[in-house]
Amino acid sequence: MKTSKKLFLTCCFLLVCLVVSLLSGRYELSLHDILSVLSGEASGTMNANIFYHVRLVRCAQVALSGMALAVSGYLYQSCFHNPLVSPDTLGVSGGASIGAIISILFFHDGFLLRQVLSFTGGILAVLFSLLLSGMIGTGKRSSLLLAGIITGALANSAVMAFKYLADPTTQLAVIDYWLMGSFSLINRRKLLSTAIIVVPVLFLTVLFRYRLKALLLDEEEAQTLGINVRRLYRICIALATLLTAASVSVSGIVSWIGLLAPHIVSLLFRSSFEETLLLSMPAGAAILLLSDTVARTLTGAELPVSIITSFIGAVVLFVFLSVKRRRNL
């Protein structure tokens, strides 16, 4: 199958998910309503307000986060030659959690501050991992992974300590809700601030895809081909970290997208590196849109989105692995 056909199919799936997501919600908007809003007939009405200020903003944010997390996951998996690592291998999520919790506990929950602190926390955690990897090894692949595990453990310990200290009647619930991720509090400002980071980084990633492909090579081989391996890893980690930190800082922790999207794409299409990188974007957006739609329609209240993504992740992974196994037998 050609790349363009694969891309077309994935984008069709994304479009379906997008329409379903735009149509569903507490406030009823039919396809007809949306079309009339889009054609400008219904401007100024409640329908138009809901559509432009709530539904569309949320869907755009979800799609953007889905793309960012999927690409970030695939970059990390390629960088570490490990199909099971996720975007938070080097501690982005842990650091972001600490940032968010600090804002919840000590600054009475200004939303902008929470976003800024969790973004900064995510970046700092990864810098800490890089620093550690220089101290325990040579800054190569294996030492990075180990440094990431250490950072993750430290962050986890801090998160637990903060939760222990938090006021159980007010703060604890907010923290837990953040740690399970949700797009319920999305607004235009958040969408814009994510897009400012995510869109250019995705663009750069796609632009440099042939260089990034060298990540798939063995470290020493790549070096003898004239590649500055350490710089390549740093660039890859920087791109992946910015993507994850930008999306996690507005939604809280959203798990599994970074693992699911690239795996589904490469199992379905047997795609090459460049293709998987490209296709992971619509695939990640589509999966997260579906998950978010389920999260906000399944019950009367909003469910945290990681409940859904983790469940879908488990089911899909099982189905794919068993199908793959049967094919091999």
Add this chain to the structure above:
Amino acid sequence: MIEVRNLSFAFPDNVVFDDLSFILNDCPVTAFLGLNGEGKTTLIRLLLGLLKPDKGNILIDKHDIGGLNEKERAKLLSYVPQENDDSLLMSVSDFICMGGINRQSLFTGPDENERRIAKDILKELDALALYDRKMETLSHGQRRLIYLARAIFQDSRIMVLDEPVSSLDLVRQHAFLKHLRDYTQKNGRRVLMSIHDPSLAYEYADAFVFFRNHGSYDVLYRNDPSFKEKFSNDISILYENRIRPVYIDDGVFMSYGSEDPDR
């Protein structure tokens, strides 16, 4: 010319080289001969700059390789490592073109011309059918050829190979080494390889570096007036008189055992 000057290198619990020095003149094919654990692979990795010497330096064509960056080194040396399962997640064509990554545009990857060169190289190696395959689906022997193709594509002055034929069957060993020799003759490039089988080395190499007790005890050239005599002598030092070369026509047969006259 390769000059190793007072080279010392040790792993944390193992001294590999202590003050190693030798000079190797330009030859199409050079073979490194030595028993397991004598430091052939370590020397290759030092040559490639993958390891840093504790003391001393290595000069290749007057360039101190310690002072070069990856890019400059890649122009000087290409590398065919021992069996490696860690970089197989791409197509054969992409894998070969990785050999020229520094010549390619940052954004578009290998162009039509480079793909064609990769095809031509595969044709020369009688492996054109592999062009569209994926690396992970190839057999060991096929992968060896693709590694060779990538090193040829890289087009460096010297190709360094670490035990390139030790996992191949006899027919493929000869085919591989013939390809290697053809390559040096056609392109005027040099090849440097470590190899275990002295009869294969005898058949295909023009120069020999013998390693023993973590040092090189002889550098021998085929055009040496008393080449056979010296080769026999070096072989008996290498194997502590347990192997005796028996020359038959153009080749040499390695005989093992008690018939050894020196015993």
